[in-house]
Amino acid sequence: MNYKNPLFVVRINTNSPVIFSYMLVKQRISYSQNIVHRIRQCIYTALILYAIGSAAQTKVVDTCALTGPNTAWKxxxxxxxSKAIQLQxxxxxxxxxxxxxxSEVPLPIPCGFARATQNNLPAEICAVKILFSxxxxKGKTILLDLNKNPEYSPLVSKLNSENIESISYYDGxxxxxxxxxxGASGVFFLATxxxxxxxxxxxxxLNKSK
Structure with a gap:
C-alpha cells in the first residue's frame, strides 16, 4: 500500500501486525458508529410516533384506552x-x-424491532378490540364489528341462548x-x-354485497 504525502511517498506493508490491528480498530469504530446512528434513528421515530399519537384527536387514538376495559370485561x-349472561x-x-x-395490518418502522399501525399509533402501547366471530x-363466519359492519346490529341484538349454540375463545x-x-386481544367464536x-x-x- 502506498501512503502519499505532499513531500514523500511511503510504502506500507499491510501484512504488518500493527497495520492490521489499526485497520481492525478502524472497522470496529465504523461499526459502532452505525449502531449509534441506528439507535438515534429508532429514538427519533419513537418520539415522532408518540407526538402523532398524542396530537391526533380521532376515535382511532381511543383504541389505546381499550387495554383496561378489555381486561375488566374478560x-x-x-x-x-350462565351462558345467557355471557351472551348479554x-x-x-x-x-x-x-x-x-x-387497525389494519401493522407496518414496520425504521427501528426494526418495533411496529406501528397504518394510522401511526405505536402497536406496543395500544390495544385492539376483542373480536367476535x-x-x-361450516367454514363460513362473519365478524360482528359494528364499526365496519353496522348492518349486523340486528344480529348482535339477537345473540341469545336460542340462537347461539356454543361459545369458544382463542387468546391473543x-x-x-x-x-x-x-387478533391481539383475542377472539370469541360464536356458533349457530x-x-x-x-x-x-x-x-x-346478500344485501351487503349488492
Whole structure:
C-alpha cells in the first residue's frame, strides 16, 4: 500500500501486525458508529410516533384506552355463571366497542424491532378490540364489528341462548395466527345452528354485497 504525502511517498506493508490491528480498530469504530446512528434513528421515530399519537384527536387514538376495559370485561365474562349472561355481556361489549376502529395490518418502522399501525399509533402501547366471530355454516363466519359492519346490529341484538349454540375463545397469540395484529386481544367464536337466524345472516350478507 502506498501512503502519499505532499513531500514523500511511503510504502506500507499491510501484512504488518500493527497495520492490521489499526485497520481492525478502524472497522470496529465504523461499526459502532452505525449502531449509534441506528439507535438515534429508532429514538427519533419513537418520539415522532408518540407526538402523532398524542396530537391526533380521532376515535382511532381511543383504541389505546381499550387495554383496561378489555381486561375488566374478560374478568366479568369469566365470572358469569350462565351462558345467557355471557351472551348479554358479549352484546354489550360489541355495541360499546362499535365506536372504535380496528387497525389494519401493522407496518414496520425504521427501528426494526418495533411496529406501528397504518394510522401511526405505536402497536406496543395500544390495544385492539376483542373480536367476535359468528359461524353460521361450516367454514363460513362473519365478524360482528359494528364499526365496519353496522348492518349486523340486528344480529348482535339477537345473540341469545336460542340462537347461539356454543361459545369458544382463542387468546391473543392464537387469534393473531388467524387475524394478524387485529387478533391481539383475542377472539370469541360464536356458533349457530338456528335456521331462522342463519337465514337472517345470509340475507344481510346478500344485501351487503349488492
Amino acid at each position: 374478568k366479568l365474562y369469566t365470572n358469569a355463571n 355481556l358479549i352484546q354489550e361489549k360489541i355495541k360499546k366497542d362499535s365506536m372504535y376502529h380496528t 359468528l359461524q353460521y355454516a 397469540s392464537r387469534a393473531k395466527s388467524i387475524y394478524g395484529y387485529n 345452528k338456528n335456521k331462522e337466524y342463519i337465514k337472517e345472516i345470509q340475507r344481510l350478507i
